[in-house]
Amino acid sequence: xxxxxxxxxxxxxxxxxxxxxxxxxxxxxxxxxxxxxxxxxxxxxxxxxxxxxxxxxxxxxxxxxxxxxxxxxxxxxxxxxxxxxxxxxxxxxxxxxxxxxxxxxxxxxxxxxxxxxxxxxxxxxxxxxxxxxxxxxxxxxxxxxxxxxxxxxxxxxxxxxxxxxxxxxxxxxxxxxxxxxxxxxxxxxxxxxxxxxxxxxxxxxxxxxxxxxxxxxxxxxxxxxxxxxxxxxxxxxxxxxxxxxxxxxxxxxxxxxxxxxxxxxxxxxxxxxxxxxxxxxxxxxxxxxxxxxxxxxxxxxxxxxxxxxxxxxxxxxxxxxxxxxxxxxxxxxxxxxxxxxxxxxxxxxxxxxxxx
Numbered sequence: 001x002x003x004x005x006x007x008x009x010x011x012x013x014x015x016x017x018x019x020x021x022x023x024x025x026x027x028x029x030x031x032x033x034x035x036x037x038x039x040x041x042x043x044x045x046x047x048x049x050x051x052x053x054x055x056x057x058x059x060x061x062x063x064x065x066x067x068x069x070x071x072x073x074x075x076x077x078x079x080x081x082x083x084x085x086x087x088x089x090x091x092x093x094x095x096x097x098x099x100x101x102x103x104x105x106x107x108x109x110x111x112x113x114x115x116x117x118x119x120x121x122x123x124x125x126x127x128x129x130x131x132x133x134x135x136x137x138x139x140x141x142x143x144x145x146x147x148x149x150x151x152x153x154x155x156x157x158x159x160x161x162x163x164x165x166x167x168x169x170x171x172x173x174x175x176x177x178x179x180x181x182x183x184x185x186x187x188x189x190x191x192x193x194x195x196x197x198x199x200x201x202x203x204x205x206x207x208x209x210x211x212x213x214x215x216x217x218x219x220x221x222x223x224x225x226x227x228x229x230x231x232x233x234x235x236x237x238x239x240x241x242x243x244x245x246x247x248x249x250x251x252x253x254x255x256x257x258x259x260x261x262x263x264x265x266x267x268x269x270x271x272x273x274x275x276x277x278x279x280x281x282x283x284x285x286x287x288x289x290x291x292x293x294x295x296x297x298x299x300x301x302x303x304x305x306x307x308x309x310x311x312x313x314x315x316x317x318x319x320x321x322x323x324x325x326x327x328x329x330x331x332x333x334x335x336x337x338x339x340x341x342x343x344x345x346x347x348x349x350x351x352x353x354x355x356x
Contacts, residue, residue, distance in 0.1 A: 003145035004045050010153050011035045016075065018066035019044060022059025024052035024089055032066040056083055057091030060111070060128070064104045076159045076197075077109045078134065080152065084116040087124060094124050101131035108162045108229050110134040110197060112152055116142055118339045122346055123283070130183050133163060133196035135356075138347035140340070155199055161236070164195040164228035166206065171221045173213035180207040180269040181353030198228060205355055207269035216247045260313035264306035268320045268352065271301040275327065275349040282331075282342045291331055298324040323348065 011017060018032035019041070029044045063079040071077045091097060101111050111132025113125040116139045129136035135155065137148045168191040170176070176184065176191050183194040193206060210221055223242045248254065274297035281290035301320050306313035327345045334341035350356075 001045050001048065003142075003149050005042050006146050007149045007153060008035075008038050008041050008045075010150075011038070016070045017041065018063070020059055020063045020066060021048055022055045022062075023050075024055060026055060026058045026062050026090075028062060028066065032069045053089045054083065054085040054087055055089035056081070056085075056087035056124075057097055058089070060097065061091070061100060064100070064109060064111075067109050068104070068107065071107060071109055076156050076162070077107075078156055079109065079111045079132070080149075081111060081113045081125075081128065082116065083114075083120050083125070085119050086121050094127055097124070098127050098131040101128050105131065105133045105163060105194075105196075110162070112136070114139055114145070114148060114152075115343070116145065118337075118343060122343050126346070126350060133194065136347070136350060138343050140344070155197075158200045158202075159197045160200050161198040161228035164198045164226065166193040166195065166224050166226055167191070168193065168208075168222045168224045170210075171219050174219075174221045175211040176208060177211050178209040178273070180209070180273060181355075182206055195226075195228075203355075205265060207266055209270075212245065214247075218244055218246050220244050258305065260306045260309050260311075261316075264304060264313035264316045267301055267304035267306065268316060271297045271320060271324065272349050272353045274300065275324070275345065278327075279342060279346050279349075282338060287331070287338060291328060294324060294328045294331065298328065320352070323352065 008017070013035050015035050016032050017030065017035050018028070019030040021027050021029055029048070030041060035041070060079070060081050063081065067077050067079055087097075091100075104111070111128055112134035113129045113132075114137045115122055115125045118140070122138065126136050135152065137152070139145050139148055168176070169189075170191060176186075179193050185192050193208070195204060195206070198204065208222075212219070212221055221243050223240060225237050225240045227237045229236070274293055278290040278293035278297070281287075281293060298321055301307075301317060301324065304317050307317045307321075308314070327348070330341045330345060331338075
């Protein structure tokens with residue numbers, strides 16, 4: 001309640017705010033309208049009390065409807081979904097909820113998820129933030145909620161483009177194997193990488209893993225365009241870019257032209273996928289196998305060509321190796337409290353993938 005009150009204090013009178021609570025049923029405590037008297041909103045918040053189960057799906061859907069009522073390209077249209085429990089009423093299927101989130105994202109309505117404590121479904125909350133084009137936060141204690149809401153509000157205040165995506169046209173014989181840290185899909189001969197909202201003074205890096213055919217000479221492996229929504233402009237695009245490779249059998253030429261910063265970033269991104277696999281093993285109750293996967297990720301990242309250099313690239317590799325060691329130690333010490341370790345590791349790995 002204190003955290004929400006602090007958020008209300010930051011809103012402007014012309015901002016639009018709605019409040020939805022959910023347990024067995026869904027209640028709209030405040031329909032979407034301009035902020036007006038903040039004291040009235042705070043009284044609504046103070047009157048909230050714990051009730052029954054967790055109808056997260058229907059609560060989310062109602063929140064999306066409230067935002068949609070006033071959705072405008074002149075606004076940042078954001079639902080903040082807050083939960084401390086498992087979705088056990090209403091729509092509970094993650095794939096259906098993600099589909100709903102994507103549909104609203106196409107209308108420039110995005111979703112940020114915040115999981116509080118250790119009893120919520122982190123896979124569902126991460127998935128909804130990905131499908132909804134927003135952010136995800138793990139908040140172990142409710143005491144950390146105020147800072148996270150402040151961080152989210154600051155981000156909302158600096159959005160310069162919504163629903164951004166990169167559209168790739170691949171070269172002959174080239175295929176996308178993976179895009180690390182972003183939702184992606186094939187679309188009519190092109191490949192779309194979803195970025196969500198873009199913020200001022202933000203530098204975003206995306207690691208795309210390509211399957212490239214053998215050849216000679218040069219090959220344009222991909223041409224791309226960044227597209228996004230801004231203001232009343234439904235779709236804008238920036239100058240197209242391209243990526244070209246040059247074939248050679250001369251190892252010395254390869255090493256001379258290797259960009260160690262790019263090498264480090266790529267190897268770190270790949271290591272986060274191994275952490276993802278470790279988290280899947282934890283979900284399956286295979287703690288020992290998860291520990292093996294985390295150690296393998298650490299070994300692989302230290303084998304990066306960038307590890308033996310100096311400067312930014314080597315430091316980035318060392319930081320990731322330290323992070324992976326911390327993950328292993330955290331899991332090793334978790335004993336019966338694997339839920340805490342899993343949420344913490346998954347969240348920190350999410351931030352590495354998102355460069356947050």
